[in-house]
Amino acid sequence: MAYEAEIGQSINRLSTPVPVIDEDIVAANIARVQDYMDEIGRSFRPHIKTHKIPRIAQAQLQAGAKGINCQKVSEAEIFADAGFEDILITYNILGEEKLVELYKLSKKTKLSVCVDSETTIEGLAGTFSPEKALTVLVECDTGAGRCGVQSPERALVLAQKIAASPGLKFGGLMTYPRPDSEVESERYLARALVLLTGAGLDCPTISYGGTPSLFNSHLVPSATEHRAGTYVYNDRAMARSGHCTLEDCAMTILATVVSRPTANRAIIDAGSKGLTSDLLGFEDFGIITEYPKARIVELSEEHGSVDLSAVTGKRPEIGEKLRIIPNHTCVVSNLFDRVVFHKGGKVTRLETIAARGRVW
Amino acid sequence: MAYEAEIGQSINRLSTPVPVIDEDIVAANIARVQDYMDEIGRSFRPHIKTHKIPRIAQAQLQAGAKGINCQKVSEAEIFADAGFEDILITYNILGEEKLVELYKLSKKTKLSVCVDSETTIEGLAGTFSPEKALTVLVECDTGAGRCGVQSPERALVLAQKIAASPGLKFGGLMTYPRPDSEVESERYLARALVLLTGAGLDCPTISYGGTPSLFNSHLVPSATEHRAGTYVYNDRAMARSGHCTLEDCAMTILATVVSRPTANRAIIDAGSKGLTSDLLGFEDFGIITEYPKARIVELSEEHGSVDLSAVTGKRPEIGEKLRIIPNHTCVVSNLFDRVVFHKGGKVTRLETIAARGRVW
Numbered sequence: 001m002a003y004e005a006e007i008g009q010s011i012n013r014l015s016t017p018v019p020v021i022d023e024d025i026v027a028a029n030i031a032r033v034q035d036y037m038d039e040i041g042r043s044f045r046p047h048i049k050t051h052k053i054p055r056i057a058q059a060q061l062q063a064g065a066k067g068i069n070c071q072k073v074s075e076a077e078i079f080a081d082a083g084f085e086d087i088l089i090t091y092n093i094l095g096e097e098k099l100v101e102l103y104k105l106s107k108k109t110k111l112s113v114c115v116d117s118e119t120t121i122e123g124l125a126g127t128f129s130p131e132k133a134l135t136v137l138v139e140c141d142t143g144a145g146r147c148g149v150q151s152p153e154r155a156l157v158l159a160q161k162i163a164a165s166p167g168l169k170f171g172g173l174m175t176y177p178r179p180d181s182e183v184e185s186e187r188y189l190a191r192a193l194v195l196l197t198g199a200g201l202d203c204p205t206i207s208y209g210g211t212p213s214l215f216n217s218h219l220v221p222s223a224t225e226h227r228a229g230t231y232v233y234n235d236r237a238m239a240r241s242g243h244c245t246l247e248d249c250a251m252t253i254l255a256t257v258v259s260r261p262t263a264n265r266a267i268i269d270a271g272s273k274g275l276t277s278d279l280l281g282f283e284d285f286g287i288i289t290e291y292p293k294a295r296i297v298e299l300s301e302e303h304g305s306v307d308l309s310a311v312t313g314k315r316p317e318i319g320e321k322l323r324i325i326p327n328h329t330c331v332v333s334n335l336f337d338r339v340v341f342h343k344g345g346k347v348t349r350l351e352t353i354a355a356r357g358r359v360w
Numbered sequence: 361m362a363y364e365a366e367i368g369q370s371i372n373r374l375s376t377p378v379p380v381i382d383e384d385i386v387a388a389n390i391a392r393v394q395d396y397m398d399e400i401g402r403s404f405r406p407h408i409k410t411h412k413i414p415r416i417a418q419a420q421l422q423a424g425a426k427g428i429n430c431q432k433v434s435e436a437e438i439f440a441d442a443g444f445e446d447i448l449i450t451y452n453i454l455g456e457e458k459l460v461e462l463y464k465l466s467k468k469t470k471l472s473v474c475v476d477s478e479t480t481i482e483g484l485a486g487t488f489s490p491e492k493a494l495t496v497l498v499e500c501d502t503g504a505g506r507c508g509v510q511s512p513e514r515a516l517v518l519a520q521k522i523a524a525s526p527g528l529k530f531g532g533l534m535t536y537p538r539p540d541s542e543v544e545s546e547r548y549l550a551r552a553l554v555l556l557t558g559a560g561l562d563c564p565t566i567s568y569g570g571t572p573s574l575f576n577s578h579l580v581p582s583a584t585e586h587r588a589g590t591y592v593y594n595d596r597a598m599a600r601s602g603h604c605t606l607e608d609c610a611m612t613i614l615a616t617v618v619s620r621p622t623a624n625r626a627i628i629d630a631g632s633k634g635l636t637s638d639l640l641g642f643e644d645f646g647i648i649t650e651y652p653k654a655r656i657v658e659l660s661e662e663h664g665s666v667d668l669s670a671v672t673g674k675r676p677e678i679g680e681k682l683r684i685i686p687n688h689t690c691v692v693s694n695l696f697d698r699v700v701f702h703k704g705g706k707v708t709r710l711e712t713i714a715a716r717g718r719v720w
Contacts, residue, residue, distance in 0.1 A: 015457040015720045049661060071662045091629075091662065092618040094679050097375040116619050119678040146663055147619040147627050258452040259476050259507040267507050269451075273694055273719045277637040301409060301690060302431045302451065302719070303506055318479040319454050330661060334633055335694070337717050357697050359633045359662070360375045 005340055005347045012321050014340060014347075016256040017274035019332055020323070021341045023348055025250035026056070026232060033214060033231050034063040040218040045069045045088060045207070047229030050330045052355035053339075054082035056232065067110075069209075069227045073101045074358035080109040082354070088207070089113045090139070090174055090227070092120040092147065098360075099127045106134060114139040114174045116148050121161050121168070128167030135171035136162045137205065140192065142185040143178040152192035159201055172205030172224070179212035179241060182219035189222040212241035235329035236287055237280045252289060252323035253332065255304065257316045266306040266316050270324060272299040273335060278328040286324040291316060296324070365700055365707045372681050374700060374707075376616045377634035379692055380683070381701045383708055385610035386416070386592060393574060393591050394423040400578040405429045405448060405567070407589030410690045412715035413699075414442035416592065427470075429569075429587045433461045434718035440469040442714070448567070449473045450499070450534055450587070452480040452507065458720075459487045466494060474499040474534045476508050481521050481528070488527030495531035496522045497565060500552065502545035503538040512552035519561055532565030532584070539572035539601060542579035549582040572601035595689035596647055597640045612649060612683035613692065615664065617676045626666040626676050630684060632659040633695060638688040646684040651676060656684070 005011075011020050037044040046060040047069040057068050057079065067086025070076040076087045087109055093102050105111060106128070112135035115121050121136070128134040138158045141148030149155050155173060162170040173192055177185045189206055196203045208223035211230040217223065230237075233251040234244045255270035275285050277299060285296040285304065291311050298305040308315050316322060326332050333339070334356055341349045365371075371380050397404040406420040407429040417428050417439065427446025430436040436447045447469055453462050465471060466488070472495035475481050481496070488494040498518045501508030509515050515533060522530040533552055537545045549566055556563045568583035571590040577583065590597075593611040594604045615630035635645050637659060645656040645664065651671050658665040668675050676682060686692050693699070694716055701708045 013457065015461070016455075017719060092678075094618055095376075095616055097373065101375070116621060117678050120618075123679075141621055145625075146660065146665060147621055150621060256455055258454055258480075261476060261501055261507055261510060265505075272636070272638065272691060273717075276632070277639070277691075278632065279637070300506065301694070305506060318452075318477050319483075331632060331637075334661070335717065335719070357633075357695065359377060359695070 005350055007347055007349065009347050011254060011340060011342050011345050011347060014254055016254050016321065017270040018254050019251050019336055019339045020254050021233065021339055022250045023341050023343045025248060029232055029234060029244075029248060029250060030060055030063050033228065034065065036215060037217070037226060038064060042217060042223065043225035045225050045227045046232065047071070047209075047227050048075065048079060048355065050229040050232050050333060052333050052353045052358075053351045054079060054084070054354055055351060057084065060232070066225065069229070072358055072360065073098060073105055074360050075355045076109075076111070077101075077105055078355040078358060080105055084109060086110050088227070090176065092116060092139075094120055094123055099123055103127050106132065111135070112137060112171050115158060115162070118158070118161060121158065121165060125165035125167055130166045133167055133169045135169045137171045137174040137207065138162070140173050140175045140188060142175045142188040143181040144176055145178070146176065148175060152188060152195050155192045156195040156199060159196055160199065163201055170201060172203045172207065174207040176209050179210060180216070182213065182216050186220045186222055189220065193222055211238055212243055214243060230330060233329040236282065236325050236327045246287065246325060249325045249329075251329045251332065252325055253286070255322050255324055257318055257320045257322065260316075260318050264307060264309045266294070266308055268296070268304040268306060268322060269302065270304050271302045273301050274332070275299060275304065275324065275326055276328065276331040276335065278331050280327050282327050286326045289323045289325060291322070365710055367707055367709065369707050371614060371700060371702050371705050371707060374614055376614050376681065377630040378614050379611050379696055379699045380614050381593065381699055382610045383701050383703045385608060389592055389594060389604075389608060389610060390420055390423050393588065394425065396575060397577070397586060398424060402577060402583065403585035405585050405587045406592065407431070407569075407587050408435065408439060408715065410589040410592050410693060412693050412713045412718075413711045414439060414444070414714055415711060417444065420592070426585065429589070432718055432720065433458060433465055434720050435715045436469075436471070437465055438715040438718060440465055444469060446470050448587070450536065452476060452499075454480055454483055459483055463487050466492065471495070472497060472531050475518065475522070478518070478521060481518060481525060485525035485527055490526045493527055493529045495529045497531045497534040497567065498522070500533050500535045500548060502535045502548040503541040504536055505538070506536065508535060512548060512555050515552045516555040516559060519556055520559060523561055530561060532563045532567065534567040536569050539570060540576070542573065542576050546580045546582055549580065553582055571598055572603055574603060590690060593689040596642065596685050596687045606647065606685060609685045609689075611689045611692065612685055613646070615682050615684055617678055617680045617682065620678050624667060624669045626654070626668055628656070628664040628666060628682060629662065630664050631662045633661050634692070635659060635664065635684065635686055636688065636691040636695065638691050640687050642687050646686045649683045649685060651682070
């Protein structure tokens with residue numbers, strides 16, 4: 001059985017492909033971001049999507065985070081069962097099946113959710129009752145163009161509807177902003193706050209988010225908390241955004257060169273089932289740390305095709321193990337049942353990725 | 361708990377996102393391809409990567425397939441434990457950890473593997489012994505540009521090395537061809553066959569493969585067997601290749617509209633964790649069967665962003681359930697623990713995707 005790693009063994013003896021996580025980098029990433037949040041006086045709520053592992057979330061809370069952020073009810077179930085007591089689900093929860101699941105979950109932990117429509121509010125209002133009201137935030141689209149109400153005026157309308165629903169409690173505003181949109185996001189949120197106050201509505205939380213421009217969070221003074229996931233491991237996209245350097249990337253995918261069909265081509269055993277097809281604007285699928293000029297140009301499910309034409313000097317040999325910094329670390333965590341942690345290349349622990357595949 | 365579907369219930373009551381598989385289309389796809397293989401007198405070896413479910417592979421064998429094809433030792437373990445007795449692993453198996461796993465597996469089932477280098481042959485030769493020799497095929501690159509020896513002459517060299525290794529048995533040639541490359545593939549394979557015969561080597565199997573141009577397999581008369589995976593479910597890419605029509609696609613992903621932030625934008629609860637980021641040359645992430653002019657233009661992990669600007673008439677509403685034909689069905693099977701089968705929209709069974717995540 002693969003991944004039966006012994007504590008202390010070299011990661012180079014692991015059966016590949018496997019994500020390996022550097023304990024020291026994780027600890028430094030957690031500390032650095034929490035220190036910043038403490039410094040600017042902002043609550044911090046890590047998004048568990050990046051690691052999906054209760055023990056890592058525990059470390060984030062121990063560092064000072066106030067609670068956690070999940071995207072789906074099914075993810076939150078894992079963390080509620082692991083004892084987490086303050087979970088924000090940043091998602092419109094809709095439909096009979098989901099509402100039943102949400103209601104069950106609300107008995108286990110302190111839960112809050114987000115909405116951006118009357119339809120979602122009505123479903124929640126029909127499910128919860130005043131004895132155990134559900135906290136509901138309004139999702140605002142401050143520029144990212146995904147979910148969220150399009151104006152502060154609409155945010156007020158939904159906030160009033162929540163406040164008028166006996167089983168619901170208005171919890172505030174939430175946005176998943178476009179990176180580097182602090183000025184326009186602050187303008188939107190500040191305006192919404194004025195409207196809410198004018199309408200006599202208390203707004204306990206304004207939840208801002210994202211890793212790419214996390215260290216600009218102080219430029220959004222209306223926000224009361226920040227949510228972020230990727231910062232815990234970091235990845236190539238976060239390094240490009242300026243949030244971190246490649247040295248701050250805790251996750252690498254250990255892979256083996258399985259074929260060298262031509263002088264300029266190597267095939268590795270990490271394909272889209274190991275690295276995912278997420279390009280995120282890059283033209284290749286990760287950075288091979290040992291051969292930074294090699295380019296992973298194509299993935300099939302179990303093969304990665306590497307173009308070596310720019311590699312001068314030694315080239316990878318069949319059987320050689322390589323470590324790859326992924327474009328996007330969160331999606332890699334969703335592909336593996338377990339992940340190996342290490343310090344300086346020696347295995348420290350195996351962790352089950354408990355919330356992997358929790359998509360519903 | 362999600363996906364606790366009852367037999368006979370409507371799939372529209374399932375918690376989304378969830379892949380649903382049409383039993384009738386699967387049965388028709390299996391029959392159609394097996395009929396063709398029977399007609400041209402070719403052995404057929406389905407690749408399990410598309411479904412990863414022993415019961416579906418069993419149906420493929422019952423229809424007339426001779427054995428199955430896996431890509432990884434870990435996948436083959438699942439199928440060996442489920443009683444499958446003829447498994448071809450089309451992969452270079454390398455390194456101490458993998459060779460130990462392969463050796464254990466070889467005691468459970470009739471196994472053959474593929475190689476494209478001396479290094480791989482030497483590892484296998486050091487692991488197996490004449491009392492229980494391992495069947496080894498040479499992988500040939502007949503134009504796809506992934507793994508495989510680059511010439512018939514190199515195929516002969518490796519075949520001779522296999523034949524000269526006491527623990528190994530030369531099993532023939534294997535190629536994963538470029539679609540529509542029948543003429544050049546046949547030329548390569550026929551030439552290799554001449555060389556092997558000239559060297560006194562028997563070549564029991566020439567294994568050809570792929571779904572996209574499967575129905576051209578008769579144009580490769582040197583081949584003795586065909587391998588294919590995707591044909592069992594089919595997908596948007598297979599329809600584009602001309603292998604099938606969209607009506608032959610058995611898998612759809614059932615998703616819910618969770619937000620309608622603007623007139624032209626819908627957000628669905630299937631993101632890259634439900635559909636994968638595989639574009640395969642398309643510019644969007646699948647076909648919404650109910651709104652074929654809507655375009656899934658962007659995915660984050662749990663959100664799909666749908667551009668409705670080309671949709672005339674009725675547009676999807678919040679809470680509405682949609683069925684999406686994925687670009688690439690195989691990768692979707694790797695994202696879910698379970699899949700729901702149905703007949704005409706009524707649930708017939710739930711199947712655990714037993715070999716999901718078996719990447720090592």
